[in-house]
Amino acid sequence: MMRISSNWSYTGSVPVFLHLAQWIGLIAPLLLLVSSHAASATPIIFNQPFSAKPGDVISVTGTGFGSAPQVFFKSVHESKTAQLAILRGQSTVAVFQVPATQSIDTYEFWISDGATSSAHAYINMPRAMQFSGPDIAPGQYFRIWGRNLYLNGATPRIYFIDVATNSWLAPVTPDFTGPNDAYQLYFKAPNGIAAGKTYQVVVTNTFGSATADSTLLGHAAGTDAYGVGQAWGSEFIAQNGPGYQAGVAGTNENDHHVYDVTSDPSLSVHAKGDGVTDATWAIQLAINTAASHGGGLVYLPAGTYRLASPIGVGLTLKSGVMLRGHSAADTKIVYGPTTPQGSSYQFFAIYWPPGTSLSGIADLSLQNVDKTSQVVVSTTVNHGSVSKIALLRVNWDEGSGQPIFMQGDRVMIRDCTITQSPNNQVPYSDGASGLGPINFGQVSNLSFLNNTVSWFSGQNLMDDMTNVVIDGNHFTRNADQMVATAAQTSWPYVTWPWPGKPIAVGDVIERTPGRQMSINFGNRIVVENNIFDTAGAVMKFNWDDGETFLSEGGGASPRSDAGTATSATSLTITDDSRGSSGAWNYNPNSVVSVVSGAGAGQIRNIVSNNNNTFTIDRSWDVIPSSGDHFAIDVPSLQNALITYNNMSGNRRGIVLYTGTFLNTSIIENSMTDNGGVLLRPDQYVMNGPNGAQFHFGRMRNIEVNRNKLTNSSGLFDSYIFLNFALISPTTLWGASVDGIEMRGNSIAGFSGTPIDDAPADGYFNYVAYHNPNADFVDQGVNTIVGTVMQNNVCTSCSPSYTLSTGDLDTVIWNATSTTTSAVAATSLSQLISDKPIWKTAIGPSVGTVVGP
Numbered sequence: 038m039m040r041i042s043s044n045w046s047y048t049g050s051v052p053v054f055l056h057l058a059q060w061i062g063l064i065a066p067l068l069l070l071v072s073s074h075a076a077s078a079t080p081i082i083f084n085q086p087f088s089a090k091p092g093d094v095i096s097v098t099g100t101g102f103g104s105a106p107q108v109f110f111k112s113v114h115e116s117k118t119a120q121l122a123i124l125r126g127q128s129t130v131a132v133f134q135v136p137a138t139q140s141i142d143t144y145e146f147w148i149s150d151g152a153t154s155s156a157h158a159y160i161n162m163p164r165a166m167q168f169s170g171p172d173i174a175p176g177q178y179f180r181i182w183g184r185n186l187y188l189n190g191a192t193p194r195i196y197f198i199d200v201a202t203n204s205w206l207a208p209v210t211p212d213f214t215g216p217n218d219a220y221q222l223y224f225k226a227p228n229g230i231a232a233g234k235t236y237q238v239v240v241t242n243t244f245g246s247a248t249a250d251s252t253l254l255g256h257a258a259g260t261d262a263y264g265v266g267q268a269w270g271s272e273f274i275a276q277n278g279p280g281y282q283a284g285v286a287g288t289n290e291n292d293h294h295v296y297d298v299t300s301d302p303s304l305s306v307h308a309k310g311d312g313v314t315d316a317t318w319a320i321q322l323a324i325n326t327a328a329s330h331g332g333g334l335v336y337l338p339a340g341t342y343r344l345a346s347p348i349g350v351g352l353t354l355k356s357g358v359m360l361r362g363h364s365a366a367d368t369k370i371v372y373g374p375t376t377p378q379g380s381s382y383q384f385f386a387i388y389w390p391p392g393t394s395l396s397g398i399a400d401l402s403l404q405n406v407d408k409t410s411q412v413v414v415s416t417t418v419n420h421g422s423v424s425k426i427a428l429l430r431v432n433w434d435e436g437s438g439q440p441i442f443m444q445g446d447r448v449m450i451r452d453c454t455i456t457q458s459p460n461n462q463v464p465y466s467d468g469a470s471g472l473g474p475i476n477f478g479q480v481s482n483l484s485f486l487n488n489t490v491s492w493f494s495g496q497n498l499m500d501d502m503t504n505v506v507i508d509g510n511h512f513t514r515n516a517d518q519m520v521a522t523a524a525q526t527s528w529p530y531v532t533w534p535w536p537g538k539p540i541a542v543g544d545v546i547e548r549t550p551g552r553q554m555s556i557n558f559g560n561r562i563v564v565e566n567n568i569f570d571t572a573g574a575v576m577k578f579n580w581d582d583g584e585t586f587l588s589e590g591g592g593a594s595p596r597s598d599a600g601t602a603t604s605a606t607s608l609t610i611t612d613d614s615r616g617s618s619g620a621w622n623y624n625p626n627s628v629v630s631v632v633s634g635a636g637a638g639q640i641r642n643i644v645s646n647n648n649n650t651f652t653i654d655r656s657w658d659v660i661p662s663s664g665d666h667f668a669i670d671v672p673s674l675q676n677a678l679i680t681y682n683n684m685s686g687n688r689r690g691i692v693l694y695t696g697t698f699l700n701t702s703i704i705e706n707s708m709t710d711n712g713g714v715l716l717r718p719d720q721y722v723m724n725g726p727n728g729a730q731f732h733f734g735r736m737r738n739i740e741v742n743r744n745k746l747t748n749s750s751g752l753f754d755s756y757i758f759l760n761f762a763l764i765s766p767t768t769l770w771g772a773s774v775d776g777i778e779m780r781g782n783s784i785a786g787f788s789g790t791p792i793d794d795a796p797a798d799g800y801f802n803y804v805a806y807h808n809p810n811a812d813f814v815d816q817g818v819n820t821i822v823g824t825v826m827q828n829n830v831c832t833s834c835s836p837s838y839t840l841s842t843g844d845l846d847t848v849i850w851n852a853t854s855t856t857t858s859a860v861a862a863t864s865l866s867q868l869i870s871d872k873p874i875w876k877t878a879i880g881p882s883v884g885t886v887v888g889p
Contacts, residue, residue, distance in 0.1 A: 256268035346372060504560075739777050771818060
C-alpha cells in the first residue's frame with residue numbers, strides 16, 4: 038500500500054519532491070500567468086463547498102484574490118481568528134485545509150489580497166432543500182432533505198412560521214428513531230399546524246440556521262384510510278355517510294359513497310369476476326356514480342375482471358374516487374387483446390382525464406394479457422395534468438405494452454409491483470426498439486416508495502421533475518438478448534472513443550438499449566436506499582448506454598446555448614452578434630454562467646429574455662465585460678441527493694452527462710460490477726432549430742463521497758471519472774467545472790477489464806478532446822478548476838489518478854493505492870498519470886497539489 042506521508046506538491050508529469058513552502062515560493066511568480074483577465078479591485082468569493090470536516094482540503098473560486106491570497110478562518114462559536122497556510126493560491130483560486138484540530142462547527146472565512154478582504158463566507162450552514170410532501174398536518178410524521186441538517190451529534194430544531202402573521206410555532210426536534218444524518222431529518226409536525234395556512238420552515242443544526250427553499254401548506258388532521266402517506270390522503274371518502282342505508286325507503290343517495298361492483302343495489306349493472314364477462318361498463322358505472330356523489334370507494338371483491346379491448350379506453354377514473362380490490366393477491370383486472378389487431382389499434386387500460394384530482398387504485402392486480410407488443414397503454418393522462426393520484430399496493434403486469442404515463446402534481450406510488458415483458462414499442466429506424474415500464478413527465482411532488490420494478494426493454498424515464506423522492510425500491514433489469522441474424526448486422530455499434538465492433542451473425546446481443554433510471558431536468562430530487570440490479574444474464578451492449586442512473590441535459594434537443602457578451606449591466610447580459618431576431622435556444626428555468634473574464638464563475642437564474650438580452654435574478658458581483666463568454670442552460674439535475682443505493686450488474690453506474698449540473702451529492706452508494714460514477718459536461722456546436730447552436734455544460738458543487746466500487750469480474754471498469762469532453766470546435770470556451778469533491782471513496786479494480794467509459798479502474802480528472810480531424814488549439818484556458826480528491830483508496834489500479842491538460846489546481850490528498858501486481862507503489866508516476874490533451878504537445882495539468 039502507498040500512502041503519501043510528506044509535504045510535497047506536483048506541477049506536471051515529472052514528480053517534484055519539495056517541502057510545500059519551498060514549492061509555493063518557486064512557482065508564485067508564475068501564478069499571474071494563469072489568467073489573462075484583470076482581477077477585481079476587491080476579492081470576491083464566487084463558490085465554496087457546502088460542507089467540511091476538520092482536516093478537509095477546501096477549494097474556493099472567485100476573482101481578485103491577488104497573486105498571493107491570504108485566508109483567514111474562524112469557527113462562528115469561537116472568537117479566535119487564524120490565518121491558514123495556502124496550499125495553492127492565485128487570483129481566481131485559493132486552496133487551504135481546515136485545521137485537523139478544529140472542532141466541527143460552522144466555519145467562517147474570508148480571503149485577502151493583502152490590502153482588501155472579501156465578504157465573509159460560511160461552510161456547514163444548514164440547507165433544507167426538499168420535504169417529503171408539499172402539505173403538512175398536525176402530528177404527521179415528516180422528512181426534510183438537504184445539507185448539513187444534523188452535525189456532530191447536536192440536536193437540530195425545526196421551526197414553522199405562519200407566513201401571513203409571522204407567528205412562530207413551538208419548535209420540534211427530530212424523531213431519533215428515524216434516519217437522521219447530515220442529509221435528512223425525520224420528525225413529527227407540531228400540533229399547531231392550521232389548515233390553509235402557508236408555513237415557512239427554518240432549520241437550525243445548532244451551528245447555524247437557514248430558511249427552507251420552499252414553503253409548506255397546512256392541512257387538517259384526518260384519517261388516512263388507504264395509507265397514502267400524505268396529508269391529502271385523508272381527503273378520500275372511505276365510507277357511506279349517515280344518511281344512506283341500503284334498501285331503506287327515503288335513504289339519502291348523496292350519502293352513498295361505497296360501491297361493491299358485484300352487488301350494490303343502486304347499480305343497474307353488476308360485474309362478474311369470472312375473467313370472461315366484460316366488466317368494463319359495470320365498473321365504470323360505479324366510478325361515475327361515486328363521482329357524482331362527491332367521491333367514494335369502488336370496491337372489487339376477489340375475482341378476475343375482464344376489460345374487453347376495442348379501440349379506446351378501458352376505465353376512466355374520476356376525481357374523488359378510489360378503485361380498490363380485496364387484495365393484490367386475489368383481485369385482478371385483465372385487459373389487452375388476445376389476438377393480433379390492425380395497425381390502428383390502441384387501447385388505454387386506465388385513463389385519468391386532465392384536471393382529475395384525488396383519485397387512485399389500491400389493493401388489486403392489473404395485467405395486460407397481450408405479449409406481442411401491440412399498442413396497449415397501461416395508464417395515461419393524455420398530455421394533461423392531474424393531482425393527488427395514488428397507486429397503493431398494486432401489482433401491475435404491463436405485458437409487452439407501453440408504460441405507466443403520469444403528468445401532474447402530488448403523486449404517490451408505494452408498495453407496488455410493476456413488471457414488463459420484452460417489447461418492440463417505439464421502434465428505432467435501425468431496427469432496435471423498446472420502452473420501459475415507467476414514463477413520467479412534468480410531475481411535481483412525486484413519492485415513489487418501496488416498489489418492485491422488473492422489466493426487459495428500454496428505461497424508466499422521468500423528465501421535468503420537481504420535488505421527487507425515490508426511496509426503498511428494487512429495480513431489476515432483465516437481459517433481453519437475442520442471437521443476431523442478417524437483419525441486425527447494420528445496427529449501430531460503439532466506435533471511437535470507445536472501442537466497439539460491428540454486429541456479426543450469431544453474436545449474442547441486446548435487442549434494445551436501456552438503462553435503469555433517467556431523470557432529466559430535475560430539481561430537488563432524492564434517490565436513496567434503492568436496489569438497482571440485473572437478472573437473466575450478463576448484459577450484452579452494442580450501444581453507448583446501460584447506465585444505472587442517468588441525467589442527460591444534451592441529446593437531440595439540448596436546452597442550452599452560449600454567447601459572447603457585447604454589453605452588460607448589473608442585472609443583464611447581452612450578445613448582439615445574433616442580430617435583431619434574437620434567435621436563441623432559450624427555455625424557462627435557465628441559468629446563465631459567465632465562463633471567461635474577470636467574472637468567470639458567476640451563475641445566475643434568468644428571469645426574462647428580450648431578443649439578445651437576458652435579465653437575471655440578482656446583481657452580478659462583477660459585471661461581465663465585452664468579449665466575455667457565457668452559457669445558458671436548463672440544469673439537467675440540481676439540488677439532488679443520490680445516496681445509500683446498492684447497484685450491481687449494470688454497465689455503468691451514476692452518470693451526469695452533457696449538460697449543466699448543480700449541487701448534487703452522490704454519497705455512500707455501493708457498486709459491484711456496475712461501472713462507476715461519470716461526471717461529463719461537454720462543449721460542442723450543433724445545428725439547432727435556430728441555426729448553429731453552441732452548447733457548453735457546467736458543473737458546480739458535486740460531491741462524490743464514501744462510495745464503494747468493486748470490479749470483481751472484469752466486466753466493467755470501476756471509476757470515479759470527471760471528464761470534460763471537448764467535441765467542437767478546437768479550443769476551450771471557458772471554465773466549466775468547479776467545486777467537485779471526491780472524498781473517502783474506495784475502488785477495487787480488476788486487471789484486464791476491457792476499456793469502457795474510463796481507460797481503466799481509478800480516479801479521473803480529465804479533459805478529452807474528440808476531434809480526430811484537427812489539432813487542439815491551446816489558448817491558456819483551464820476548464821476544470823479546483824477538484825479535491827481526498828482520502829480515497831484504489832486497489833489494483835495503476836495509475837490510481839489520471840489528470841490532463843485543462844485541469845487547474847487539482848488536489849490529491851492522503852491517497853492510498855496499490856499497483857495491479859499488488860506491489861507497493863514507490864513513485865509518484867505509479868500514483869498519477871498526467872497527460873497532455875490529445876493531438877497537442879502542450880503541457881499537462883497546471884498547479885496540481887499532492888499531499889500531505
